Amino acid sequence: MAAHRRQFRQRLMFQQHRRPRQFKDRSNPLEDLEDDEVYDRFRFRPQTIMFILGLLPDLSRPTNRNHPLPPLLQLLLCLRYFATGAVHILIGDSLDISRSSAGRCIRAVAGHLANLARRFVVFPTNNDAASAKRDFSAIAGFPNVLGCVDCTHIRIIKPKDNEADFVNRKGYHSLNVQMCCDPKFIITSCVATWPGSVHDSRIFRQSALCAQFENGQHDGILLGDSGYPCKRFLMTPFLNPATAPEQRYNEALCRTRVLVEQTFGILKRRFLCLHHEMATEPPQAAVYVVACVVLHNIGIERGDVLSNQDGFLPPVNDDGVRFVGRNDGVIMRQHIVNNFF
Template sequence: MMKVNICRKYRICVSGFPNVVGCVDGTQIKIKAPNVNEGEYVNRKGFHSLNVQMVCGPDFCITNVVAKWPGSVHDSRIFKESVLCREFENGHIQGMLLGDSGYSLKTYLMTPYLNPTEAHMQRYNTAHCRTRVLIEQTFGILKRRFSCLHSELRLSPQRACVAVVACCVLHNIGINRGDIISNSDDNDLNVAEDVIDGVVDMGGNGKTVRDHIARNHF
């Protein structure tokens, strides 16, 4: 499992969504059927895989990866049991992550409204979607760069985990060398070079924070 390394030199601001330190999601990496605990690796689509959690920044750099869970394990459980979650819970990382509706809403993890009833909620959802697409783009770039992650890793689960992390490291090296094109929607992407203050402490739960952001920013 790659060491937690949330990049603190920027915050993502896309479509007006404030103070985001990364976008989180899981991606299924297909592997050959293992000899041990084979059923645990069958995901909801019916093939054997690892469910790999990643966090990305606005430059498609992978700032955190957890590669150790079978494909049947849900994204929310992987995050809940991760070091990254504990770092946020303990206040060691300022800012927020964006995740899809499969994650639990937290003060530091914003998810979309499932049934937006007001205009500012709909605008929030639009901004959330346009920002969170960064992680999907990162998965696409990573899997195009390393076709084995798109097709199948013919390795045991343990070796496959090592291979995935190695690919992430090489992916980041490639980005640092400037060998991929940037986000096609550059006009909507603002990367601040200075660390800004964390989200307003509402002294409440994730719903309170989300409502505060939606009303005051959208």
């Protein structure tokens, strides 16, 4: 009996001295941070974060267990992952969230952001097309340009299915992502579903952008590197320029087309998950890529961009496999050389 009384007294004393469980007010983790601190952590300033939150559907999840994660916190988890590329357990720890909850939030919010691509990833038409042509021409005098197209490799872990298809020519697993940009570094087209072993020219040939140009929906041309076929709407450089005009043509094309490589640098500098290896399967990695592209465009449109001191990541020259095949745009290319260079 004495032992039972002693244990009872010990439990009673423990209950009297135990601190009651406290839940942090997690509705707005930004309130204690300066704007620059918010930007360093999430790659956007508070006003833009709230704007992005307003674009998303209701993220609240009614539950009878504990306290549900506020929508703002769910968005911040996703932005934190995109900004750092860290594993989910570290992302969760940074905001006092469990690894499993962080993973669920990141996947859900990324899916909602990717669904905004139809609104924010749009190829220029009408007045926007005319403005793009003027701005591209001002760079190096290349006429009638609507965009610069190229592919970049996004590193992923070894996938479970069709593993060999995702090994690129450099020997690592990746997605080969095609993007097109305008003169302001806004991405106007994105195709993120192809494995790393697929050639750039095949991705373009089977893309909706190529079909639109072939059907005459756009009045202008694209600029690409020697990995693409030269077509009447896609200009590529001369491999061996024989005349001074052809050399000037090549120089103008390279000076203009470098914008898409700079766009890749800006995108991967802002969202380091695209620069590091993504530990997810290809379909989910493709969703993350498109979500980052949407956020990239939102940041530029709202003026919430990287400062000059952040700089670019060095452009990655993916021009390792030249296109071999029919070039039905040779006559158009020679016409441009004769009349503009």
